[in-house]
C-alpha cells in the first residue's frame with residue numbers, strides 16, 4: 001500500500017480525490033444549505049404574499065363567505081376564518097420553515113370584514129419546497145461525485161503521461177550515475193519543463209562524458225607514468241592506508257599491488273618512517289616537512305630489509321589529502337657509501353701511516369744526507385756545516401778551533417786482502433774508537449774511504465790538540481780483532497788551527513789535508529800544519545795536473561799480454577794494459593796512476609783512449625790476418641759512464657770490428673761498488689755482443705746469487721791465488737773451486753799470474769780454460785809482441801806467418 005501511495009500517479013489520483021472531495025464538501029456544506037434556504041425563503045415569501053392577498057380579498061367581501069374553498073389559492077392544506085375580538089392585531093406565523101411536523105407552514109392574518117374582526121388561518125403545504133430542496137441536494141451530490149470521478153479519471157490518465165518521461169529521465173540519470181554515458185538522452189514530451197530537464201540532463205551527460213574521457217586519458221597517462229617510473233610510488237591516505245602501488249614498488253618490495261592496497265603502510269616501512277602517519281586524522285596535519293627526503297628501511301615480502309630514500313608529498317583533494325611516497329632502493333648506494341667510508345678510513349689510516357713513515361723516512365733521509373751510512377758518523381757536508389758554525393762561535397767568543405784530517409795506514413792492504421766486508425767492519429770499529437776518546441762536543445766525521453775528520457771546537461791551548469791527537473793515535477794503535485785475527489793499523493793525522501792557520505773553513509780543510517799527507521809520508525801519527533808544508537800538497541796536485549797533460553799529450557801507451565787456450569795451446573787474445581810514458585819519470589805502471597785517474601775523474605778519458613787504441617790495434621791485426629780477442633779493463637767509474645756503451649758501439653763500427661772480439665774486464669770490487677748500475681751497464685754491453693769478464697775473482701766477497709745473474713762469459717782467477725797455489729793448498733782449493741764454480745755457471749775460467757810451467761800444468765789438470773802470465777809472455781808493446789807471435793810455440797789458428805807481417 002505504502003509503495004502504491006509513493007507512486008506519482010497514485011499521488012495525483014489521491015490528490016485529485018482530496019481536492020475535489022473538499023470541493024464537494026464545500027458544495028454540500030455551503031451551497032446546498034444556501035440553496036435550501038433560498039427555496040424556503042421563496043416558499044415563505046410566496047406563502048406570506050398569498051396570505052395577505054387572500055386577507056385583502058376577504059376584507060372586500062361584505063361578509064365572510066361560506067365556503068372558503070372558492071378563494072383558496074395555492075396549495076393550502078388548511079384555511080380557516082375565525083372571528084376574533086380584535087386582540088390579535090398582527091400577523092402570526094410559524095417560527096421557521098418545516099417548524100411543524102405536518103409539513104405545513106401556518107400563517108394567521110387578522111382582518112376585518114364589514115367591521116368585524118376576523119382571523120384568517122392558513123396552512124401552506126411545505127412538501128413541494130422540501131421536494132425541491134431534496135432534489136437540489138441530490139443533483140448537487142451527483143454533480144460533485146461526477147466531477148470527482150472525472151477529476152480522478154483525468155489524474156489517472158494524465159499521471160502516466162507525466163511519469164513516463166520522468167521515469168525515462170530517471171533511468172537516464174541512473175545510467176549516467178552508473179557510468180553508462182554512451183547512450184544519448186532523447187525525450188519527446190509535450191511538456192516544456194520535461195524537455196528542458198531532458199536537455200539539461202543530456203548536457204550534463206555530455207559534460208560527464210567529456211570529463212570522464214579527459215579523466216580516463218589523464219588516468220591512463222598517469223598510470224603509464226606510474227608504471228614506468230623508476231622510483232617506487234605509493235599513495236596513502238592520511239591514516240597510512242595504501243591507496244596505490246606502482247610497478248617499481250612491486251619490484252622493490254616484492255609485493256603485488258593487490259596484496260598491499262588497503263593495507264597499513266607499516267607493512268612496507270620501518271616504524272621510524274611510518275610513525276609520521278601514526279595517529280593521523282583529518283584534523284591534525286602530518287608533519288611531513290621533516291620527512292623529506294628520508295632514509296629509512298623498507299621491508300620486502302620476503303622479510304628482507306633494505307635501505308630506501310623516501311620523500312612524501314601531500315596532494316590536497318576536496319576535503320581530504322592523499323600522500324605520495326616516492327622511494328628508491330639505495331642499498332647499493334649505501335653499500336658503496338659504506339665501502340667508500342671504509343676505503344676513506346683505510347686511506348686515512350694509510351695516509352697517517354704513510355705520513356709517519358715519510359716523516360721517519362725524511363728524518364732518515366736527512367740523517368742519511370748528513371751522515372755516513374757505514375759508520376753513522378757525520379759526513380763531509382755536516383762537517384762543513386759544523387765547521388762553519390764553530391768558526392762563527394769561535395770568532396764571537398775569541399776561541400780556537402782544531403781541525404784534524406786523518407787517513408788510516410795499511411787500510412788499503414787489509415781491505416784488498418780481507419775484502420771490503422772486513423774493511424767495512426774495520427772502519428766501523430775505528431769510528432767507535434774515535435768517538436770513544438773524544439768529547440761529545442767534538443765532531444768526528446767520515447769523509448770517505450778511510451778518511452776521517454775531527455773537529456775540536458773549543459781549544460784553550462795548543463797542547464790540548466796534540467793530546468787529543470795522541471789519544472786518537474793510541475786508540476787506533478791497539479789491535480782490532482776480527483775472527484781471532486789481530487789486525488794492526490795506524491792513523492796519520494793532519495791538523496790545522498783556527499785562527500792561527502786560517503779563518504776560512506775550506507782553507508782549514510786543505511791545510512789539514514796537507515799536514516796529513518806530510519804525516520803519512522813522514523810515517524808519524526800527526527802533523528800540525530805549517531805554511532811550508534804546502535809544497536807537498538802541490539806535488540800531489542801537480543801529479544794530477546800532469547795526468548791531465550799526459551792524456552792531452554797522448555803520453556799513454558798500451559802493452560799487450562797474450563792469453564792462451566789451455567786445451568789447444570793457441571794464443572786466442574791479448575789484454576791491453578795501460579802505461580804512462582812520462583817524459584821525465586819514464587814508464588809509469590798503472591798501479592801508480594789508475595787510482596789517481598779515478599780520484600781526479602781522468603779515468604773516463606783514459607778508458608776512452610785505451611779502448612780507441614786497443615781497437616785500432618785489433619783492426620790492424622785483423623787486417624794482417626790475425627784475429628785476436630782484445631781485453632780492456634774498465635774501472636768502477638766507467639760503469640757509471642752513461643755514454644760508455646754508445647762510445648764502444650761507435651768505435652766497433654769505426655774499426656769495423658765485431659763486438660765479440662772485444663772483451664771488457666771488470667774487477668769484482670768494481671762490480672760491488674754499485675751492483676745495480678753494474679748489472680745495468682753489463683746487460684747493455686752483453687746485448688751489444690761484447691764479451692765480459694770478472695777480474696780478480698775471489699777478492700770481492702760478492703754474493704753468488706748476484707754473480708750468477710751477471711751476463712759474463714769469463715771469470716778471471718786473481719793472480720794472488722794462482723801464484724800461491726803451488727805452495728798453499730788453500731789457494732789451490734780456491735782456484736779449483738773457482739774453476740768448478742765458473743764451469744757450473746757456464747763461464748770460461750782464465751787464470752792470471754801464471755809465472756811458471758808447474759802452475760800452468762796444474763791449471764791444465766784442473767780444467768782451467770785459459771791462462772795469462774809472465775811464463776807465457778809479460779805485457780809488451782804491440783811491435784815486440786809481433787815478434788813473439790811470429791816465433792812462439794803457442795800457435796794461433798788464424799795464423800801469423802812470416803809472410804804476414806802484422807802492423808804494430
Ligand SMILES: Nc1nc2c(ncn2[C@@H]2O[C@@H]3COP(=O)(O)O[C@H]4[C@@H](O)[C@H](n5cnc6c(=O)[nH]c(N)nc65)O[C@@H]4COP(=O)(O)O[C@H]3[C@H]2O)c(=O)[nH]1
Pocket residue numbers: 561576577578589590591594607610633634635665695696719752753754755772773774775778779
Ligand atoms: N807478478 C806477476 N804479475 C803478472 C803476471 N802476469 C801478468 N801480471 C800483471 O798482472 C796485471 C794483470 O792485470 P790486471 O789484473 O787487469 O790488473 C791491472 C788492471 O786492474 C789495472 N789496469 C791496467 N791497465 C788498465 C787500464 O787501461 N784501465 C784500467 N781501468 N785498469 C788498468 O792495473 C792493474 C795492474 O796492471 P799491470 O801493472 O799491468 O799488471 C798486470 C800484469 O802486468 C805474472 O805472471 N806475475
